[in-house]
Amino acid sequence: MNFPKVFYLREVFFNISTMFNRRDFVRSSVLAALATAVSCKPKPTSVQKSNPHSKKGKPVVLATWDNRNATTAAMKALQEGGSALDAVEAGARVPEADPNDTSVGYGGFPDRDGHVTLDACIMDHRGNTGAVCFLEGIKHPISVARKVMEQTPHNMLCGSGALAFAREMGFPEENLLTEKSRRAWEQWLEEKEYRPVINIERHDTIGILALDAQGKLCGACTTSGMAFKMSGRVGDSPIIGAGLFVDSQVGGACATGLGELVTQTLGSFLIVELMRQGYSPQAACEEAVVRIINRAKAAGVEEYQAGFLALSKDGEHGAYAVVKGFNYALYQNEQNRVYEAGYKLSL
Ligand code: SD4
Numbered sequence: 001m002n003f004p005k006v007f008y009l010r011e012v013f014f015n016i017s018t019m020f021n022r023r024d025f026v027r028s029s030v031l032a033a034l035a036t037a038v039s040c041k042p043k044p045t046s047v048q049k050s051n052p053h054s055k056k057g058k059p060v061v062l063a064t065w066d067n068r069n070a071t072t073a074a075m076k077a078l079q080e081g082g083s084a085l086d087a088v089e090a091g092a093r094v095p096e097a098d099p100n101d102t103s104v105g106y107g108g109f110p111d112r113d114g115h116v117t118l119d120a121c122i123m124d125h126r127g128n129t130g131a132v133c134f135l136e137g138i139k140h141p142i143s144v145a146r147k148v149m150e151q152t153p154h155n156m157l158c159g160s161g162a163l164a165f166a167r168e169m170g171f172p173e174e175n176l177l178t179e180k181s182r183r184a185w186e187q188w189l190e191e192k193e194y195r196p197v198i199n200i201e202r203h204d205t206i207g208i209l210a211l212d213a214q215g216k217l218c219g220a221c222t223t224s225g226m227a228f229k230m231s232g233r234v235g236d237s238p239i240i241g242a243g244l245f246v247d248s249q250v251g252g253a254c255a256t257g258l259g260e261l262v263t264q265t266l267g268s269f270l271i272v273e274l275m276r277q278g279y280s281p282q283a284a285c286e287e288a289v290v291r292i293i294n295r296a297k298a299a300g301v302e303e304y305q306a307g308f309l310a311l312s313k314d315g316e317h318g319a320y321a322v323v324k325g326f327n328y329a330l331y332q333n334e335q336n337r338v339y340e341a342g343y344k345l346s347l
Contacts, residue, residue, distance in 0.1 A: 047274075051282040051318050053330065053339045058215065059084075060315045060332040063091060063208040064256045064307065068338060070094040071331040074210050085124050085146070087210040088220035092120070092142040095206050096222055099178045103204035106139045107178040108224025110185050112194060113231050116176040119238035120145045120222035121156075125248040131156040131238040137173040138166045142222045145238070156238065188228050205237055207244060207254025209311045217313060219246045221254050235259025241269035250276045251313050253284070257292075257306030257322070261299075265291040271310045271318075281310035281318030289320050289344050296322075307341055320344070 061074040074091030082090070096105030103109070110116045120141035121131035130149025132141050133156060144166045148157050157165050167173070205223035221244040223237040236242035236259035243259070245268035246252035253271035255262045262268075267288040274284035285308040292306045307326035310318040319328050319341035326341040 047279045047283045049283045049286070050280050050316065053337075054282065054316045054318070055332060056315045057333050058315050059210070059212050060311065060317070060330070061087060061091065061208065061210045062309050062311050062317050062331075063329045064206055064254060064309060064326075065204050066327055066329060066338045067091070067095060067206050067208070068329045068331075068336050069098075070206055070208060071329045071336055074208060075331045075336070078210065078212055084210040084212040084216045084218035085122070087212070088122065088208050088218050089142055089146055091208045091210070092122075092206055092220040092222045093140055095204070096140050096142060099180070101204055102181055102184070102224075102227070104206055104223055105141065106174070106176050107181055108176065109181050109227035110177055110224075111231050111233065112185075112189075112228045114177065114182070114185055115231065116181070116224055117231075118176075118222070118224055119234055119243075120220070121238040121240055121244055122146050122149060122218070122220045123240060123244055123246040123252075124149070124218050125216040125246070127247065129155050129240045131240065132158070132162040132166075133234040133238040134159040134232060135162040135166065137163060137176065138171050139174055139176060140171065142220050144169065144171060145220075145222075155240065158234075159232075185228065192228070205243075205256045207237075207256055207309060209246070209252045209254060209309065211311060211313070211315055215248070215313060217246055217248045217252050217311065219244045219252045219254055226259065236262035236267075239263055241266045243268060245269045245272045247272050247276070248313060251281060251311055253281075253288075253308060253310040255306065255308050256326070258301070258304040261292050261295050261301065261304060262306055264295050264299075267292065267306070267308055271308060275310065275312060281312050281316055282320065283318070285310050285318040285320035286342075286344070289322055292322060293344060 061071045070091035074087040077087040077090040095101040099107035118141040119133045130145040207221040209219045221237045242263040253268040271284040307321035321343045
């Protein structure tokens with residue numbers, strides 16, 4: 001049963017007590033015993049299922065896709081005495097600066113009007129959050145998101161407000177549209193006749209989680225979003241709970257893939273809450289993928305991908321995707337490796 005326990009029990013009580021019309025004390029004692037039995041029922045073993053590559057051990061850095069350069073930078077930050085927050089920021093800045101990564105920062109594919117617009121968020125081990133969305137002309141939105149968290153009373157700044165804040169904080173403005181991305185956009189204009197298409201994806205967004213040796217867990221997520229999106233479109237990546245969620249007492253999770261579906265299911269928050277209820281990181285990721293598939297069916301979305309990563313406070317990880325092709329980088333026990341994630345649907 002996937003309902004949070006409290007909600008589920010409340011429903012059980014409400015339905016049963018209405019049926020019996022609150023008749024007598026004996027019956028309510030039976031109900032109490034029944035409820036206790038439900039709550040003590042052992043969890044099915046599938047919720048404790050572990051990832052075949054999962055180990056325990058701190059420190060650990062986990063990132064979506066083959067972002068081994070990012071996990072290296074994050075681990076280096078930790079080894080040099082930086083915090084888990086420094087680590088995820090350092091890691092996220094690597095693909096942001098890479099002109100060949102067409103899903104993140106500099107060189108990201110533009111929207112359908114030819115503008116590169118960026119989304120990012122960051123979350124620390126205390127539960128503080130910062131985010132920017134629809135930001136143009138700044139190569140490192142993750143660092144602007146961190147400044148939002150640390151220097152403002154707000155969670156998120158958007159568009160021209162985010163840009164004005166970035167300028168105020170001294171971030172340089174640059175043209176982020178590379179020649180390669182401009183050509184890809186022009187070709188898309190010819191083929192797609194300027195129609196918004198929901199399932200165009202390149203899938204290289206980075207979500208990154210770092211757990212330091214002291215057990216502090218932080219996360220970051222940064223993207224240029226869906227390629228050739230409508231102007232102003234914001235995906236899941238800068239939305240706390242959707243593209244990223246962290247609770248140092250439990251674990252963290254991040255997402256990549258079709259942002260509309262990830263946002264509609266609040267996938268990262270869901271995973272952390274399932275881990276809080278005793279799900280392993282792997283089982284929690286698998287459940288989040290099932291929710292995505294159900295949502296896609298209901299919305300009539302046919303071709304899509306979404307993938308999740310989860311990291312527990314003990315350093316155990318999980319990874320799962322809708323379809324084949326999602327991989328991730330794990331830096332743990334002095335090894336920096338890429339693994340293929342499991343997936344639910346075979347095409
Ligand atoms: C978005 N989730 O904006 C992002 C896209 C993505 O790899 O993950 N691409 O919907």
